[in-house]
Amino acid sequence: MKLAQPDLSPLDFFREYCRQHHLKVTPQRLAIYQELLKSPDHPSAEIIYERVKKSLPDISLDTVNRTLLTFARIGLIDTVEGYGEVRRFDPKTQRHHHFRCLSCGRIIDFEYEPYDALSIPESLQTTLTVLKKKVLLEGYCEQCRLKKHKVRP
Amino acid sequence: MKLAQPDLSPLDFFREYCRQHHLKVTPQRLAIYQELLKSPDHPSAEIIYERVKKSLPDISLDTVNRTLLTFARIGLIDTVEGYGEVRRFDPKTQRHHHFRCLSCGRIIDFEYEPYDALSIPESLQTTLTVLKKKVLLEGYCEQCRLKKHKVRP
DNA sequence: ATGTTTGCAAATAGTTTGCATCCAG
DNA sequence: CTGGATGCAAACTATTTGCAAACAT
Numbered sequence: 116m117k118l119a120q121p122d123l124s125p126l127d128f129f130r131e132y133c134r135q136h137h138l139k140v141t142p143q144r145l146a147i148y149q150e151l152l153k154s155p156d157h158p159s160a161e162i163i164y165e166r167v168k169k170s171l172p173d174i175s176l177d178t179v180n181r182t183l184l185t186f187a188r189i190g191l192i193d194t195v196e197g198y199g200e201v202r203r204f205d206p207k208t209q210r211h212h213h214f215r216c217l218s219c220g221r222i223i224d225f226e227y228e229p230y231d232a233l234s235i236p237e238s239l240q241t242t243l244t245v246l247k248k249k250v251l252l253e254g255y256c257e258q259c260r261l262k263k264h265k266v267r268p
Numbered sequence: 269m270k271l272a273q274p275d276l277s278p279l280d281f282f283r284e285y286c287r288q289h290h291l292k293v294t295p296q297r298l299a300i301y302q303e304l305l306k307s308p309d310h311p312s313a314e315i316i317y318e319r320v321k322k323s324l325p326d327i328s329l330d331t332v333n334r335t336l337l338t339f340a341r342i343g344l345i346d347t348v349e350g351y352g353e354v355r356r357f358d359p360k361t362q363r364h365h366h367f368r369c370l371s372c373g374r375i376i377d378f379e380y381e382p383y384d385a386l387s388i389p390e391s392l393q394t395t396l397t398v399l400k401k402k403v404l405l406e407g408y409c410e411q412c413r414l415k416k417h418k419v420r421p
Numbered sequence: 422a423t424g425t426t427t428g429c430a431a432a433t434a435g436t437t438t439g440c441a442t443c444c445a446g
Numbered sequence: 447c448t449g450g451a452t453g454c455a456a457a458c459t460a461t462t463t464g465c466a467a468a469c470a471t
Contacts (some may be wrong), residue, residue: 158356174428183357195355195366196375196404197349197351197354201436204310205348206345208345222310227389239367239378243405243413245367245405249404250402251403252400255396255399257395293446334452426467426468428465432464437457437458446447
């Protein structure tokens with residue numbers, strides 16, 4: 116689904132991506148996308164809204180929200196921890212990892228030695244204190260594998 | 269902080285764990301913990317509430333919420349994707365991984381070849397379709413490293 | 422032209438807070 | 447006894463939805 120030509124300007128890439136996904140290129144969408152590109156800090160919809168308002172004072176938070184979800188749905192951007200679902204709890208505090216079904220949201224635990232033994236990148240060691248390592252695999256579970264579901268969120 | 273003797277019955281372990289963390293062992297907490305142990309499905313507070321109500325009909329959703337957060341805070345249970353924070357977005361769809369500061373919530377991107385090359389456990393291959401692999405490291409960032417912050421959530 | 426997108430307002434969902442009462446230690 | 451825990455209600459925050467007007471194609 117993703118474009119294979121990264122040799123376009125970010126803007127052309129965006130236009131092309133939208134066209135391929137039958138999305139209209141509106142000033143709002145453009146502004147949001149450009150703001151996102153400038154934002155290395157994984158902003159929330161609210162924060163993007165505040166920033167985009169500087170150039171488009173009349174934009175609404177709803178539009179930002181809808182646009183971001185749309186972008187995520189077509190794979191133009193990613194959502195980071197916090198998949199928009201409710202908080203869920205896990206009584207297993209021993210080391211284990213998760214598989215998450217992109218269709219039904221099911222989370223499956225698994226244990227896998229090699230993942231526990233993962234090394235920490237040198238470059239991080241100097242500035243960060245790493246306490247936990249978690250591997251998250253994503254894809255489709257047995258039930259959803261065949262059905263052509265739409266991806267969450 | 270975690271107890272080192274897993275050779276207690278789950279119930280005694282719980283009582284002991286609570287005592288060490290100066291938490292009273294109330295019927296509600298007991299019921300919630302026991303329900304959690306029976307729940308391999310990473311339930312939400314709402315779902316736990318529904319289940320626990322069968323044995324404690326007068327329990328409130330607030331108590332379930334507070335109790336789960338308390339349990340998570342003392343490390344008795346874990347919270348799963350969806351850290352209770354707002355949804356955040358990432359314009360980088362190329363492969364990369366995240367470090368998350370347990371204190372300030374900051375998310376730092378990093379790239380690390382070996383993580384991209386991770387093998388998928390055999391046991392999962394037969395039933396699941398794995399599309400993405402993400403490694404999440406957690407700990408304290410440079411700024412928070414020294415300050416003794418309380419852990420989110 | 423026309424079907425999508427937007428902005429607004431209202432609804433909803435999930436979570437948190439204040440407070441009086443209750444109970445485990 | 448007494449401070450922490452609970453239940454209730456209300457507040458709050460984030461997100462979603464319905465709809466008429468506006469706009470991109």
